[in-house]
Amino acid sequence: MTTLSPAFVRNPTIEIAEISKWFGQKVAVSNVSCSFGPGITGLLGPNGAGKTTLLRMMAGLIRPSRGKLTVLDTDPRRDTTVFQRVGLVPEDDAVYPFLTGRRFVEYGAELAGVRNPSSAAAHAITAVGMDDAAGRRIEGYSKGMRQRIKVAGALVNDPEVLYLDEPLNGADPVQRVRLIELFHHLAAEGRTVVVSSHVLEEVEKMASRVIAMVDGRLAAAGDAAAIRAAFTDIPYRVRIDSDVPRTLGAALLGREVIRSVEVIDDTLHVQTDDLGDLGRLLPSLAQSLDVRLTLVQPEDLSLESVFRYLVHGR
């Protein structure tokens, strides 16, 4: 079996080849190639990284300036039938304030050609927990309610591919948990869910795979740990809690696997190029020194650390 670049997946539903988008002189997305498949993929990047532009191109809202993009083997700009199988929750407040929530979702179902719009709308409204407020006009909704009714509008045609642009904006903590559960459920059913967000914690909770963008380019792809491992020139930072941090730190100094040792507030922090070697060294060293280890934890495997390296290089 051939090895696949982490930017690509087997059996993709969305394929992007050397895609670029520029607005006048400004390049928003530059020569990005990647693919998406069933499950949740996070589209990550700071503001202005080009993730919304990429998402909009995938959704068929804007045209690539160069490159090729297919969704379910179809060019969304050429063949509108693909929209029967696609849903989008845009970042914008894209609702009709004069409609009730129920009518808004029904309208989406009617536009999508769903066989029984009322029933499909009721199902989608229940899925986002908006049954009680569905009869009210959207103009009276809170930000979080608008967000959820937008999600219902995107789900009403039972899409195989779902694009979510900052989907948790305005949602309260309880709603966030519920929506994340819903997205996981949709992914578990085999749908392709692409979530664009600049909130790392949200992406970390939702997506196992991440496509990271910086300055319009694809900066990294894979899970957080895999992306972190690609930064071979930046050592890992590991926190080690023990009863005698200074003794252990002194013993670690000079070892080939250790780059630096630091004790801050009675906690030992070391930098290493190889987590595996450190993991093998520590137990034997602790045993020989009669040191009790209470915690060994890499400090920069989180998406936040990865993001910091991607954006700031440190």
Added chain:
Amino acid sequence: MTRFLAIIRVTLLQLIGRRRSIGLLLLAAVPAVILLLVGLNVNERDTEEFFRTVILWLVLGVVVPIIAIVLGSGSLGDERAQKTMSYLALRPIRREVIATAKLLATWLASFLVAGAGALLTAVALGITIGSWDETLAILVATAVTTLGFVAVTQLVGYITERAVIIGLAYLLIWETIVTSAASQVATTSIWRMGLSAYAGIIAGDHWGSALGLEARVVADLKDLLSGVGPGAGGALVKVLGLSMVSVVALGYLMRERDLVS
């Protein structure tokens, strides 16, 4: 068909918002009020002449175009401004179908408002001169004029956020000044298409004659028409042609240009 009707229903609700409707309805009633004020103070013949030389221009050349420009600009312009374009366009619907449904809904909304004003004007005319013969002609002319302006401004409204200003500038410069001064280009004037339909219904058969009531009608209208011949059929063909061009152009733009900026 469900999709087509769904777009029409939502577009009607979108365009006929409470505040906008009240403002446009008040504007639509202005010619009727003026006609009534003048008609109650002069004789029937003068009222009739005032109606044909001033009020008809005010209705078809000013009020109806303004209503159609405002609503036509909002047809797809509101979708862009309210960011709902993605909800409408990312659906399995041909772009031309969206454009046609939008055009039909916007024409209906414009005609509901402008037609109400036109009907009031016909009523004012009936009260002042005691004749109701012109009601149908006024309504047909209003329908023709609104369709022509809606077709153009819906397209402009999709392209730019400044469609209302552009539309009003076009109305003043081209429709009012240029086509009045140069009869060679008067056939391109949209409001004269409506007036031509009116003239066709009222005096079409007597256009060439110089006898009787129709001859007076012809004399009153000739200046306004600025060389355009009367005829409801011809006017209808022209505005339907404009509508088709608008739909095809919108379909092309929605396919080839970005749907959001």
